[in-house]
Amino acid sequence: MLVVWDSTTGTPVRTYLDPHPNGVAFMDLSRDNQYIVTLGADTDQTMSLWDWTNEKEEGPICSVQFLRTETYQNQFWIKFNPDKNHEIVSNGKARVLFHSWTTQSSKFETYSPSVEPRDFSHPDKFKIGYTKTVYIPGGETAVTGTEDGDILVWDQSVLVSGIGDNNQKRLIKVVSLTNNSSINILMTVDDQYLVCGD
16 A cells, blocks of 8 residues: 555545555655655556645556666666656666656656767666765756765766757766765755765
């Protein structure tokens, strides 16, 4: 089940039965508390968006399924852009996915920026798994931690030589924070600070 609780009274205010066939693997709540996004623990993984405040909506308002054959599979982290409910980022160990949606469509627009071995200080770091991705509040930037202590910085594409599409993010730099230590905690505090930890 997917249940929304009133934290002051301890009572459930909205319940969805069987939101994903094998349960919810991960979820996030939008900053204004209107939307919930979930990643299913399905064999063919599903991502769904719920407007739990709209009592007329019995199911997700937007969904996408990642087939087993796609590199998009095995997403284990998901996060809203705190400034824009219509932007969501998710990642697995090998791919970062940026998703967007509109109230006029029941589908997500999804893309995964390219990353090359040459983007890293050493080519072997290219194979190191990702941990978590968050948006930096107040802008378009997102950052992803790795299991080897790097931070990947994503920002708007500049349409040069066909690199990316308008409004899509691309990798702009890789920052090495630690050596051989995983970045397992990524969060923003007071819309100003990025906190990293292992």
